[in-house]
Amino acid sequence: MKVDRLVSIIMILLEKKRVGAQELADMFEISLRTIYRDIDAISMAGIPVRSISGVGGGFEIMPEYKVDKKVFSADDLSALLMGLTSISTMIRGDELVHALTKVKSFIPADRAKDIELKANQIYIDLRPWMGNSNTQPYLGIVKTALQENKLLSFEYADRWGNKTTRTVEPYQLVLKSNHWYFQGYCYTRNDYRLFRLSRISDLQMKQDTFIPRDYQKPILDFTEILETLQTEIKIRIHKSVLDRVLEFCTYDHFMPDGDEHYIVNFPFIENEYYYDMLLSFGNKCECLEPRDIRTEMKRRIHDIAAIYDQ
Structure with missing residues (x-):
């Protein structure tokens, strides 16, 4: 029984x-017996x-189960399509495919072109240009563990490269500043921790399940702390x-210095x-002040x- 046919x-x-049974059978080029079996499966699914x-x-x-298509505007459908398509580039899964299919089913034929145009006006691709090839498969493992309340085990390297073995209850996937993390309760630290996927190796989903505890969300907004x-x-x-420096401050911090350079009041x-x-800016950057x-x-x-003189 194919899931895509049921959908x-x-x-x-x-x-x-x-829709008549024979019409469905002809449409999918299958037998009437198979159609009746598919309908039973759909009914059992609720x-x-x-x-x-x-x-x-x-x-x-049954009519009361259906949703009126007019409840969604063109902007609503465009936003849903854009969001689902963007997430599906990184996190794969049948539920995302089914959700996309459902949203597309609400698009009337006479509005399809306009809605597709609106949905394509903003394209979000979360895949990196290059880098850690484990990120996408690890996202899939973490997502499955979240859905099934399964423990995760892995090796984790801190910012200095020190590795520890962790067993964690996963609670949330987080995309922050172009980096993927997941928040979970760490058995090694007996506390909640935010783990960066690029620092994880040998990620395994264990067969052991856990009973979710009261979840403590990670603190992701440090604006007030940074300002102090x-x-x-x-x-x-x-x-x-210039484009790299603009990631850390706005253009009103810049003052032209000749044709090739800028003086920047840089938050530090x-x-x-x-x-x-x-240092990562190399010889394209000079600190002028303060002296220390x-x-x-x-x-x-x-x-x-x-190091290079040795």
Whole structure:
């Protein structure tokens, strides 16, 4: 029994008032016996299909179960299509395919072109240009574990490369700043933790299930905390790294300095992450002030050069 055929039959029954058994059999090029078996499977799944005998009879979904197509505007359908298509590029699953099929079934033929045009005006592709090839299959494993309340085990590397073995109850997938994470209760730490998928290796879904506990959502908005920690430093950048610098501050922080450079009032926190960020711009960036940050940059650059002098 093919799932895609069952979904298609449901869509047809939602679309039409009543469909004869022979018409369905001819449509899918299968026997009447198979059609009756498919209808039984659909009914067992909780969709109320009834059979009407006699002339003009056939199968129909009970009217109170159907949704009026007019409840969705063109903008509603476009937004649903855009969101489902974007997620399905990274996270695969029958439920997403079925959801897309259902949404498309609500599109009237005379509005299909307009709705498709609106849906294509914004395209979100969550797949990276390059990088960790484990991300997409790991997303599938985590999603299945979430649905089935299965424990996950894996090796986890912290920011310094130290590895630990973890067993975790998964509770939520998170996409934050182009990186995928999942939030779960870690048995090693006896607390909730946010795990970055790119730092995970040997991810396994265990057969053991768990009883979900009161879920503690991760803190993802650090705007207020960052504002208290950040100070502005002055950097001079080449125009070739302008787009990268714009990821951290707005264009009103920029002031042209000749034809090739900009002076930027750059938000900065004195820690490893921000120093590494400035160093990543290479010779396209110079820290002008304050003096202590400039001096520390010189020391770090000297240490890097010393490695190559050995």
